[in-house]
Amino acid sequence: MTEHRTAAQALRAAEVVILGAGPAGLAAARLLNQRGLAPRVLERDASQHARSQGGSLDLAGQGGQLALREMGLSREFEALARPLGQRLCLMDPDGTVRVDVDEAAGEYRPEIDRVQLRQLLIDALPPETITWGAEVSDVTPLANGRHRVRLADGRRLDADLVIAADGIRSRARPLVTTEQPAYSGITFIHADVRNPGPGSFVVRHTGEGALHVLGDDRAILAQRAADRSVRVYFAVRTAEDPARVQGEHFGDPTPVRERLRETFAGWSPDLLNVLDELDGDFAYWPLYGMPAHQQWHQHSGITLLGDAAHVMPPFGGEGVNMALLDAVELVHALFSPEHATVDEAITAFERRMLDRMTGVILDTGAAGELLLNPAGTAPLLAHFAAAQARR
Template sequence: METSPRIAIVGAGPGGLTCARVLQTHGIDVTVYDADASALARDPGGTLDLHADSGQIALEDAGLLAEFMALARPEGQAKSMLDQHGTVLNAYVPDAGDVAAPEVDRGQLRAMLAANVEPGTIRWGHKLLHAVPLGDGAHRLEFDGAASAEADLVIGADGAWSRVRPLLCDAVPAYSGVCFLDVYYDDVEHRHPAIAELVGDGHMFAKDGQGRAVIGQRNSNGRVRAFLALRAEARVLNDLDLGDRDAVHTFLLQEYAGWEPRFRPFLTDCDGGYVSRPIHILPAPLTWDHTPGVTLLGDAAHLMSPFGGFGANLAMLDGAELAHAIAKEPTIDEAITRYEATMLPRSGEHAVGANDALERFFATGAVTAAQAPDPQAEHERYLANAAAYRSS
């Protein structure tokens, strides 16, 4: 690698932090910029399953797999699928010792990664406004508050609404037609026992075949998070005042009027507020022409539907592979070329599949057990892919 390139990662999520950690294991300096005030400054969201063939490989490269396993919840791999009448169509309980895709809270994962980069690596409170080309692959990063920095390589790990992506292409996320209302319930065993029973140790997927679903996921510390998922025009949810609980309850009870009463607590009994999370996706497969001094990883490069759980896993694998390419190639340009040659086709294939899965899940029609993926087959595939990856 050319002498001491100035490397800037924009975004301190799992992908950006994994990249920074692996770079530092190679003795390469890097600075990470993030708009948040700290790793725990905002609600980080729900739980993630880290796949043996992607997220876990990245953590192994970062020397953090054992630390992750100490946090992870293998029992969280359990899944059930129900129809709107509460009929269990299929259920999966992982075998003892199954670590193909254990769960971890997003906040726990981010905090673990942030604690394992060198002190001073992350510049919190740096919201990127613009990335300005300076020539010869160099860029100036301009942050809110007049701060700026220059870099020989800018890595956009800044998510769906990336400020780095416009340097490479004009693609922007589009609304998929599906919106999640994000809610949570605390101390569920005592305060929300009906919800605790339906969700179990892992995930519950319930849907009615008319574009409505309730997705519940067990988090740590007695919390269940749920996504009240609706196929709806953006304006319908934009017009709903999420701060008016009575109005939200009326809306949800109308939408889910034909559902079994056991699901009603999911709609009305959340402990926090209702957060709208419209599902946006980038065109897939997305590619761009090689541009000196800049590349993307994670959602900035391949924002896709959450169905399949590929987002964070691919982001972390992206970060680890990019770091290895930087360490091994003689120039930044050659490192970007090597990385993108693998990342772009892989992410394109996964994005197409994940977006198709979203469409199938919310399609109109009878709900049947055959519509759910086979978790056992998924786990076997993760393990086989991991073995093939390591041997390649």
């Protein structure tokens, strides 16, 4: 009688390499580690403190919170989570407050800083799991579904399974799909208020949550962080700057401030005074997205998670939730007794993930239209009213 072999059994003797130590990659590593595997995570950052990890994240009950429960990290999350971060102040460019609401009255989606979430996940792994300063230069198919991962410093690793969670510029994506992220038409420039002046208008209206000031395809979006700083995003519909890359910091803040004053000319001086409160470390952040309907070609021994698979603008706050859910669903598929091989499990996971992401990507695009609209706050106010009427 032939023994029924499963994907989980094949994994026991497999070399698993995860590209990227962001939320998706770290979650996948934790979930695999809980099941007795010792995946290796390759991260290009020199250390966990090498760069800023961005702003605050809200975790949904059936997204990020579900994943943390699966990882046995709910208690650690609740110790860091900020339910008051669900507060939202919506304002017109002249400084008129249109809505000031605690969104916790609806779905419970507490905030956590991205750096805190990353640290929580790092602390849940054996120290030897992550190799820092490991910049992937390319991923090459070998025989029998295996892959060779080459690093920029000349090192190379061979893997039976590559889980690529290495973000928007994933080195593994070409092995899975010809689809590429496209510029959304919206660019953020952001900086932080670390030492606000007395009575700071933007800081006061941000409170413990967020401030959205919307007007004529432009927006000022502010968000409180756990360290009490406030991150401020200046959002505009504009052509992409081919001379800059996402995440690049501007060397001289003076022309950036001048350009933003011109871009937001006519807005309340109370709002624009925040330009003098920012610490000057401005970063360029164009927003990209993958198509809602993707075509992936046949592949073996490799898959994509998170932004590597379905990067999208942050409107709606679903990016990290979907990335963490990807990790959960992948590991569930790999350890499901119904899948005889790793590739069969990956195929099932990818089919479900791509189907799930279609609606999320479309909803995210619709949310972006509400926030950056020629009519300013009016479309979002109408959306709030319609949602209230349905309750």
